[in-house]
Amino acid sequence: MPETAPVILQMDFPFSGPWGEEMAAQLEGLARDIAAEPGLIWKVWTENAEAGRAGGVYAFETEEQAHAYLTKHTNRLAEFGITGIEAKVFRANTALSAITHMPFTASPGA
């Protein structure tokens, strides 16, 4: 665990699918690339087919790494024709999060 509290980035954007398993099959390569992102502790991939939005929640070791990734991913999404990104950055409260079952350690990945 990093000495300072992890930084939480939440972002989402308009998305027209695919969803679920089909989304996973299509974006597996991107996921493996993101898994190696500097400072990434974890990313939860999020999707809402009814709202037509997808995105993710990320934990990074530092605020600089979170912002660098946000810029990089925003540019990558623009190449896919995706705009209208909504993003928020927070610091995690590790003491309270530990009580509510959130371990800030990365798994080995799949």
Add this chain to the structure above:
Amino acid sequence: MPETAPVILQMDFPFSGPWGEEMAAQLEGLARDIAAEPGLIWKVWTENAEAGRAGGVYAFETEEQAHAYLTKHTNRLAEFGITGIEAKVFRANTALSAITHMPFTASPGA
């Protein structure tokens, strides 16, 4: 891990502190209550002192439990005089999240 994908709830609201360790000391009791919430897998507590906002990212086993908690927590925050809540609900993509180091298992808690 539940058979269906976990539901991710992200919410935040105007907050004037306290922050960090002081926040953790003040809200430890609330955290222990939330840790026992039906269907909660984990909650990450989020804070942004510069933006004057705090909240959390939650994983629940079902959409019904996520929405029930959102209603309950919105009412609880209103009792504290807190309004202006922004909330989003998504389904997690577990296959992609596993690649990016996100284990959907609860820790024993602190």
